[in-house]
Amino acid sequence: MSQAPAGSTETPDEDESSSRRRILNATAEVLGRSGQTKLSLSEVALQAGVSRPTLYRWFASKTELLDAFGVYEREMFDTGISRATAGLRGTDKLDAALQFIVAYQQTYSGVRLIDVEPEVVVAQLSRILPLMRSRLERLLSGPNAGLKAATAIRIAVSHYVVRSDDADQFLAQLRHAVGIKQ
Known part of the structure; x- marks a missing residue:
């Protein structure tokens, strides 16, 4: 398990989760500009403000990132519907x-x-x-x-x-x- 950055109030798990979430949010932005076929993992890492090794720790390939992004989008939508209708x-x-x-x-x-x-x-x-x-x-x-x-x-x-x-x-x-x- 990695360590939280010095001076951070986040626990290591929260920091890791935050990196993953930033990568998935950045994926939406990059997809909106480039599409799936031209999606660049380097561009996603740059948009997310993470290093390429951090991105690869979470997603070993473009396919893995896109699959996780699809799940993430469905979860965001389902969570939004649940909150709106609670x-x-x-x-x-x-x-x-x-x-x-x-x-x-x-x-x-x-x-x-x-x-x-x-x-x-x-x-x-x-x-x-x-x-x-x-x-x-x-x-x-x-x-x-x-x-x-x-x-x-x-x-x-x-x-x-x-x-x-x-x-x-x-x-x-x-x-x-x-x-x-x-």
């Missing part, structure tokens, strides 16, 4: 989840990979869409829950592919898809 029930919980989806797409820098490498994103959609649908479907009830979830996810993906700066319209479309009356 303590809520029914329609309030569903609406909070939809509001989070809109805010996430409008603010998260890594989400714009479609602008840099559309072919990579399109290839990943067939794997990602069923996951997104099942997660949203858990918040819905009734006989058309699957249809509503699928429609809302397709709206979210269309807003991702063809970005709109109108968050209110995006949210209104999601609410309409799942049957929330305003």
Whole structure:
């Protein structure tokens, strides 16, 4: 186990976790500029403010980094949804989840990979869409829950592919898809 830097108030585990998190956050920034095929581990290390040996201690290869980044993004999204919906029930919980989806797409820098490498994103959609649908479907009830979830996810993906700066319209479309009356 490594030592925390001199004068640091972090424990070694916190420092290591912080380095890993900085690397994963930097990966989002570099992906947004370069895409997956041109991703440079040196550029990620520089963006994260860590040495290449530190990056390689966490991620032995570009593939390993990208795999971990995919998991990290899903965890960030799931944690955000959980926080946004904590303590809520029914329609309030569903609406909070939809509001989070809109805010996430409008603010998260890594989400714009479609602008840099559309072919990579399109290839990943067939794997990602069923996951997104099942997660949203858990918040819905009734006989058309699957249809509503699928429609809302397709709206979210269309807003991702063809970005709109109108968050209110995006949210209104999601609410309409799942049957929330305003």
